[in-house]
Amino acid sequence: MKSLASYYFLYYLGQAALMPYLSLYLSEKGISSTLIGLLLSLWALTSVIAQPIMGMLNDRLNDRRQILMLCTVLSPILAFGFYFFDAYFALLIFSVLFPWFQSSSGSLSDSLAVEIGSKAGFSFGSIRLWGALSFSLASFVTGIVYERTGYGSIFFYFLFINAGVLAVLFLFPKIKASEHKLSMFDQAKQVISNKRFLRFIGICLLVNLSIAINFSFLPIYFKTMGFNKAWIGTTYAIAAIIEVPMFWVSAKLNSKIGRLPVLCMAAACYAIKCLTLAFTHDVYLVLASQLLDGTAYAFFASATVEMVKSYSKDETQATFQTVFAAITTGLGGIIGSAFGGILIDRMGAPFLYLILFVLCITAAVLFIISYKMSSRSISHNHLQSS
Numbered sequence: 372m373k374s375l376a377s378y379y380f381l382y383y384l385g386q387a388a389l390m391p392y393l394s395l396y397l398s399e400k401g402i403s404s405t406l407i408g409l410l411l412s413l414w415a416l417t418s419v420i421a422q423p424i425m426g427m428l429n430d431r432l433n434d435r436r437q438i439l440m441l442c443t444v445l446s447p448i449l450a451f452g453f454y455f456f457d458a459y460f461a462l463l464i465f466s467v468l469f470p471w472f473q474s475s476s477g478s479l480s481d482s483l484a485v486e487i488g489s490k491a492g493f494s495f496g497s498i499r500l501w502g503a504l505s506f507s508l509a510s511f512v513t514g515i516v517y518e519r520t521g522y523g524s525i526f527f528y529f530l531f532i533n534a535g536v537l538a539v540l541f542l543f544p545k546i547k548a549s550e551h552k553l554s555m556f557d558q559a560k561q562v563i564s565n566k567r568f569l570r571f572i573g574i575c576l577l578v579n580l581s582i583a584i585n586f587s588f589l590p591i592y593f594k595t596m597g598f599n600k601a602w603i604g605t606t607y608a609i610a611a612i613i614e615v616p617m618f619w620v621s622a623k624l625n626s627k628i629g630r631l632p633v634l635c636m637a638a639a640c641y642a643i644k645c646l647t648l649a650f651t652h653d654v655y656l657v658l659a660s661q662l663l664d665g666t667a668y669a670f671f672a673s674a675t676v677e678m679v680k681s682y683s684k685d686e687t688q689a690t691f692q693t694v695f696a697a698i699t700t701g702l703g704g705i706i707g708s709a710f711g712g713i714l715i716d717r718m719g720a721p722f723l724y725l726i727l728f729v730l731c732i733t734a735a736v737l738f739i740i741s742y743k744m745s746s747r748s749i750s751h752n753h754l755q756s757s
Contacts, residue, residue, distance in 0.1 A: 375488070377501075378480070385529050406459065422694070426479065427690050430687055442479065453526070475693065485676055494625060499676075577638075578734045580703050580706060582707075592720040613661075632738075637668075638732070638738060640664075641664070643663055676692070
């Protein structure tokens with residue numbers, strides 16, 4: 372458990388050191404906002420394609436740490452492509468290579484952590500909270516550091532931290548692949564034929580659309596509402612801080628009341644937060660609503676990873692986790708970024724959050740229905756076995 376906790380602490384420390392500042396670095400380098408937008412879209416599209424492929428490869432290897440180690444080594448090396456090259460063509464190339472490995476590492480980590488945790492007897496949430504802790508700490512420190520050292524230093528910090536991540540990975544127990552190995556076609560077939568898993572993805576996509584849109588357009592919401600933009604960093608920090616204890620709480624709730632009820636609670640928290648932003652004109656109420664945002668994210672992230680594991684078999688665990696991440700986070704981010712901007716331009720920021728409220732409350736209802744269907748199925752099977 373200590374090695375997993377150390378891994379998540381360092382991994383999200385590295386993410387916080389690089390990812391929020393990469394677009395800002397490119398902007399200061401003289402790259403136009405139009406090209407940066409194109410690069411970001413290409414990153415998102417690459418992650419949608421890369422994650423399932425990397426997951427399928429991971430499930431076929433004899434040591435399930437190998438792909439994750441490869442991602443840990445190549446991600447910081449490829450990130451330096453943005454540091455050393457200025458040509459548009461080169462930036463486009465690295466915008467495919469870098470996210471191919473960087474985006475895959477998160478879902479592969481979660482798959483490995485859930486598998487180790489299930490065998491060792493601890494929950495995913497109790498481990499994931501260390502990542503929330505490091506990310507929240509880094510949110511306060513990195514901006515101050517980079518103002519002094521320059522934004523080009525993000526790549527050196529990312530490289531240094533990933534060296535620590537790689538060292539910790541060697542402490543993980545070697546997890547062998549299932550003896551019953553499937554071809555990549557059969558792996559894909561298992562995903563497509565699992566209707567319960569596909570329904571679950573569909574419900575989670577509603578929530579992830581809200582998460583992606585809120586993350587991307589919250590600063591624009593502040594601008595259109597006339598709020599002091601100095602509070603924007605504080606809003607993200609509040610959500611990040613509350614995630615730490617809430618990941619611990621979610622681990623307890625998952626075991627006591629079940630994952631689907633926890634997911635319903637997460638969607639409801641997001642819904643209340645979005646409804647608040649749709650109607651309030653008080654910046655302090657917006658700041659307070661970030662407590663709901665952080666709580667919802669902790670509940671949602673911890674429960675979804677464990678739910679996806681329950682749908683998969685031993686030989687397809689990484690495949691299911693990466694497919695789930697590719698569709699909900701990757702595809703959800705692409706759709707959310709496109710339609711979020713259109714809705715704000717045409718209907719205004721409050722209306723956008725009203726739409727997000729509808730998406731989240733719909734997801735909460737669907738989680739309840741899924742829970743009741745699952746409970747009836749378990750009761751029916753129990754009666755048959757009796």
